[in-house]
Amino acid sequence: MNKIARLCRLLPTSLEPLRTLRRRKLLPLLSLTGAIMMAFVLVAGNAKAELDAPDSVDEDATVFFPLIIGLTEPSISYDTNFTGSILPWEARRWSSGADYEVKHNDGCDDGQCGFLEIKVNNSQAYVISSPLEAVKAPFTYKIRTRAKLLDRQDGDAYSMIFGGNWTSNGCPAVDFSTCFTNYYEFRVRYRDDNGDKFLEWKLKRVDGHDENNQNYGPDIIDWKRVDGVNPDSWVKWEVEVHNNGQMYIYADNTKQAGSAKDSQYINNLYFGLMGRTSSNGGSHVLFDMLKIDS
Numbered sequence: 001m002n003k004i005a006r007l008c009r010l011l012p013t014s015l016e017p018l019r020t021l022r023r024r025k026l027l028p029l030l031s032l033t034g035a036i037m038m039a040f041v042l043v044a045g046n047a048k049a050e051l052d053a054p055d056s057v058d059e060d061a062t063v064f065f066p067l068i069i070g071l072t073e074p075s076i077s078y079d080t081n082f083t084g085s086i087l088p089w090e091a092r093r094w095s096s097g098a099d100y101e102v103k104h105n106d107g108c109d110d111g112q113c114g115f116l117e118i119k120v121n122n123s124q125a126y127v128i129s130s131p132l133e134a135v136k137a138p139f140t141y142k143i144r145t146r147a148k149l150l151d152r153q154d155g156d157a158y159s160m161i162f163g164g165n166w167t168s169n170g171c172p173a174v175d176f177s178t179c180f181t182n183y184y185e186f187r188v189r190y191r192d193d194n195g196d197k198f199l200e201w202k203l204k205r206v207d208g209h210d211e212n213n214q215n216y217g218p219d220i221i222d223w224k225r226v227d228g229v230n231p232d233s234w235v236k237w238e239v240e241v242h243n244n245g246q247m248y249i250y251a252d253n254t255k256q257a258g259s260a261k262d263s264q265y266i267n268n269l270y271f272g273l274m275g276r277t278s279s280n281g282g283s284h285v286l287f288d289m290l291k292i293d294s
């Protein structure tokens with residue numbers, strides 16, 4: 001006799017319908033259906049758990065983990081289109097003396113509507129805006145944005161920030177010690193080389209900041225020119241971050257030459273967007289969205 005049938009013998013009279021099932025020999029059918037459903041839940045859940053879980057998984061958790069998380073957690077970790085507001089995106093860190101604006105723009109441009117708008121008005125400056133939300137999937141994930149530079153001049157730039165830290169204390173702090181002291185910066189720069197207009201990008205690991213709050217650290221991928229995108233229009237960027245530190249770059253869904261492997265800050269889960277300038281005055285960028293998924 002199987003477990004459900006044995007259990008049924010112990011049931012109180014209030015559960016008479018189950019007794020009826022047993023009497024009518026329908027319990028095997030019920031048991032089979034239940035077993036199939038449970039097998040599906042466990043297989044689906046454990047497959048998801050393999051993706052989500054750290055190397056060691058509590059054996060006792062394997063039953064509950066798939067039931068609670070495996071069926072409910074979406075693969076999307078963060079998703080905003082900046083449609084009605086940019087909150088909770090705020091300026092979190094900036095270079096000393098930076099003259100900047102971080103605000104919502106509710107206009108439309110080329111079919112895209114609602115933007116995070118960042119203006120940096122002086123040279124050699126930057127500002128990071130972040131929602132201070134953590135990537136929910138600390139394994140392989142893809143962080144994407146769609147951006148367009150306005151009033152473009154040679155050297156205007158913007159960046160996508162990931163792998164950032166936060167102590168959970170107020171951010172920003174006066175001395176900028178509580179958040180984004182380390183991170184990865186995927187930087188895109190507009191170039192106008194005597195009429196030869198193009199975008200180039202690099203991937204930088206930020207190990208700290210100097211006395212002017214300029215970040216420093218190695219370029220883990222040096223400047224690369226992007227062909228096949230319109231430098232004067234919207235470009236969709238994606239950084240694919242693997243849990244071993246392997247990183248790949250995509251521009252308008254096309255994988256770019258070059259990859260890096262750096263796991264120094266890979267377990268830091270905060271992210272953001274940056275406006276920045278070089279030596280050629282201000283920059284003005286619109287970000288249409290930011291999405292992180294696995």
Ligand SMILES: [Ca+2]
Nearest residue numbers: 081113114288
């Ligand atoms: Ca938008």
